[in-house]
Amino acid sequence: MDSIAGKKPALMWAVQISVVALVLLWVVPTFGLLVSSFRTGDQIVSSGWWQALTEQEQQLSPIRVEGAEVALDGAFVIEGRLFTSATDLLAWGTSSVQPNAYAPGDTADLGEGVTLTVQADGAYVLTSPVTTIGTRLPRIFATASTPPEFTTRNYTNVIASPMAGQSIGQAFLNTLTVAIPATVIPILVAAFAAYALAWMDFPGRALLVALIVGLLVVPLQLALIPLLQFHNWIGIGKGYLGIWMAHTGFGLPLAIYLLRNYMVGLPRDIIENAKVDGATDFQIFTRIILPLSFPALASFAIFQFLWVWNDLLVALIFLGTGNDQQVLTGNLVNLMGSRGGDWEILSASAFVSIAVPLLVFFSMQRFLVRGLLAGSVK
């Protein structure tokens, strides 16, 4: 590589720049969501996330003049503030038709001798020749520039309080409840089967391997209706037991295929020596095969975990929709329907749901890559 870099620096620069562009293209969407999830709802809708660090020019929602009326020099005066935060007023008005009619410091004549003055820092003074008690006070439409504001409140909100009937925290627990058994059980079942297919002699072994590999191509959509009927028939209906079984069934062909391929490659000498020394198959499996197959077990575990965590379809079919069963993906779909415009909720929820897969992904990437190269893709 050094030689390439040494010979053609211009080319090397082109490569570097292309990679930077490619990486940016791939990272920016997720990064945008991450930034958005830390902004307040007002800020998200008033400017793009790439402007999160600049001052925001923002139309505030109309504020009605209110406060105690004070009689002063024969006039009645109300003083108050539009906002208390570090916000700068850019323009203001008293009707929605012309929300930017006046500059800060201007005095607006509201008719019948009523005047209104709003300063740049948000302080306003309403002066009226007659008392305003019992009348409708005017509304102020303000355009202000607000400093960048970041908050973790979106996360505390979505985790603790119910959104679309259910809190994300609860959905998170439900997803964990689905994902962990649905990862552990298939590994265990598949490991024994893979050992039998790899190292035990019996008639029909090759055919069985071929059949199991053949089952890899069965799309799980095909299985949904008969399996739901079956679950209802045996009485478990929609629930965790059903989805654990379903994910186990759907994950098995891949697990057996991966693990068998790996176990076949283990050294024959070790296993035969153990047999000569009087070890039973069960002992060989637990003492020798399992520890040696750890990399393959790990890569399948990661694949299955990511698959189950990110799954929406199987959960929709085999789980109920109640609070105690809805998973993260299902919850997110509901939110997109009912709270589609509430970006602060949507982005924080989405980030909660993709945080665990990303964590697993970055911490165990080498196992993932190895599994991938061993042919493990659904």
Place this chain on the structure above:
Amino acid sequence: MHPALQALVVIVIGVGGCVGYFYGSNLILDKVIFPARGADAGRNINRANMVRPWLFLFPALALLCLYLAYPVFATAWLSLFDTNGDGSFIGFGNYSAMFAEPKFVESLKNNMLWLVVVPAAATGFGLLAAQLTDRIRWGNIAKSLIFMPMAISFVGASVIFKLIYDSRDAALSQIGLLNALWMKFDGGIGSFLLLRVLPAALVASLLAGVLYAGWLVIRPLTQGKGGNSLTIAGRAIGAAVALFLAWELATWLVGVLTNELRYGSPQVWLQKPYWNSYFLMAVLVWIQTGFAMVILSAALRGVPETPSRPRSSTAPTRSRSSSRSRCRRSWAPSSWSGPRSPSPC
């Protein structure tokens, strides 16, 4: 009971049950049914060894039959009945009704489009990413970042891209990235260069590339060197795919050159006829490019496909630079060495 607690109990019962099943059934086989002692000790050991594989296989086979094999036939069987009406047997009635539905035919066409375009685009980008990242020092980090969307669910990705494709009234500031970029164009010379000339040049060169690739695939047939019928069929399919892609790209070229561009008005990207499919495909391509990149990168470096295969059986490395750099820059180097194959580095 709390579901998390229930899950814990199930893990314990499930795992314990599995281990107990395997251990207990072995024990019963060896001690009770075919005990390895007495007059028939030798025969019993052989018998036990004939039964044992099936003990190991039984749970997996039962689950596979029940959850994958049975539903295939059950679904096929169910598809022949009229479940809306009285549940009577109607033969292929459901299928004919399905094909008579214009929506179904349309979605079938869309599926075909996805089937051709998404793998082609993901593989193309993956090859590009693999080739580029293999040549630079921080390639592993770049790979890792491009690979990342693989871990994101489709639902998560849809929220992410909702933020990209978002469209709002022209008077408001755009919070969708694509529309924000779009609003920067004003129809001047810069817009002409970036939105007409550049895309047209890109699409035209892609079109030429696809046509050339299709020609490379089909050329042996024209020279009479077809090989067996399977190869011929593969080449024919490859050429057909290339032709289809070329047709799509030609449509793009015409579109790019003649489309009326409404500068200054935000576009609702996901409601534009014909193009909206491609905006959605972009999401899937974004997710899957990393996968193609990892596989292609490994293939280009000549590392073993499976951990079990010894290194010597792999294809020779393509070029000097890649063989020289293999040891030092192999991505996640420790992951390639299985228990038997020691790392050559």
